[in-house]
Amino acid sequence: MKPRISWSTTVLYFILSLLAVLSLYPLVVMVLSSFRSTAEILTDPLSLPHHLDLTAYVKIWQTIKFGTYLKNSLVVSVTSVFLILALGSMAAFYLARYNFRHANVLGLYFLAGLMIPVRLAILPLFLLMRNLGLLDTHFSLILTYVASGLPFAVFILTGFFRTLPRELEDAARMDGCSELMLYYRIMLPLVRPALATVGIMNFINFWNDFFFPLIFLRSEALKTIPLGMAALFGEHETEWGLLFAGLTTSALPMVLLFLLASRQFIRGLTAGAVKG
């Protein structure tokens, strides 16, 4: 009993379309402007580009060395996510599957990390990294990211490990399975959806983070994409074509990943909603 397209549906579509345009138009301007010369952007930004001008992109890759930023972002984000998943799932396995005296205290200790605003610890972190000789290295970022991501990973994964049937574990032990094998071969594959959720949420956060690279990194060769953009805007203030091309290039990897796996992305991000 579907009604014909009614008044209210028409209004609904109108409002939604208007908001979708508001949401997308700035991105369209960004992409279109990246194919214009700077002169054209400044004088005639509203029409379609007169011709596809790729000089800005050539410069982004050749002079600005965007590839270096991209590589750095990948190294830092992937390493951090991998470590969080590995160490976090091991700790969660321990908390969820064993009975020991202080399990509850240990669980609460990790849980407290959900309430810590990491950025406010930046001064002691800065001095710590300096004393360890890790300033201006990727290690400073990776260690900070892993520490800040672990509480949420442990929280979510402990919940998942708890839901797995006890019989599975007992049967594996009966067959002479070692604890390490039990964790790696039997339990870990069963919590893969939770690993994906935790991994994606952290990956987006680390990939987009600006604050910690700003504090920890100095060398041009180590900068991640967001910090590289700040450098680009500092040094090429007036070359608008180049700036828009830089913004487009830095937005592209995430948007492509999202279009490939939007369902997992949305699950990862909304699960992240519980993290403060």
Place this chain on the structure above:
Amino acid sequence: MKKRSGGNSPGRGAVLFVIPALAIYTLFLVYPIVSALAYSLFQWNGFLRQSFSGFANFRRLLLVEPFSSYFINALKHNGLYFLLSLVAQNGLGLALALMINTRLKGAGFFKTALFLPRLLSVVVVGFLWSLLLNPSFGVVNQILRAIGLEALARPWLGDTQTALVMIILVNAWFAVGFAMLVYLAGLQSIPDEYLEAARLDGANSLQLFWRVILPLLRPSLTIMLVLTFIHSFEAFDLVFAMEGSAGGPYYSTDTLATFFYRLAFGGASGTELTDIGLGSALATVMFLIIFGVSSLSVSFLRRREVQF
């Protein structure tokens, strides 16, 4: 090996499972945040710790000029950030979720379109909008001129009257799709039978929304309220990208986080001196504000989810 219904007792080597996570978490998160609180009780000379000074740093921050003025000024901006974000991001996000949840055709497209900005890095968003809002060449003013509304065109980010509001609106542009998704997930978890039952009892749309949907949406509303609060009181990246670390023009967009950044790492102009003691006192105040609110959220979460 003893077995009980609650689980197995760990063998001797099993503790190795938890040691690496425990070590990194303690050294690089717990230790720094505790130190940050301790730093605020000392006098500092650059990066060197001097004598214990009790609450002197807090007194300077909250009561002594010029710091107290900077503090109050920034705190007001964070408060406004929070209040306007409640409307622009959560109000609109909820409205969008309600509209999309009517199962209209093309819902997937609208969802993606509205969510897309959230995938960008916040600084990229800030730099993008600083170009779009440029007074002479930015697209926003160009459009206003093109449609004959030249009188409305202004230096959006250079005017103390509009700068902060623009930053909050840009943040809403960035984050509204996320709020929409959280509310949508909440809406979709409401069983259809409840809505049917209410309709059969003669509830109109308005009653349905206030009496049935909104109460059942409480978990999503609470979470978004807390998240919006935390993000508003940590606001840094957008201000830094669009107005610099001094929260220009004339400190009209200064937030607690940009003020903290200047105290900890020096002002962009180099006129302000690094003051670790004062910076740590500010970090402690911010910590108390944010920690207080996020503990509420976690205790709320624990009631619903896993018990440790």
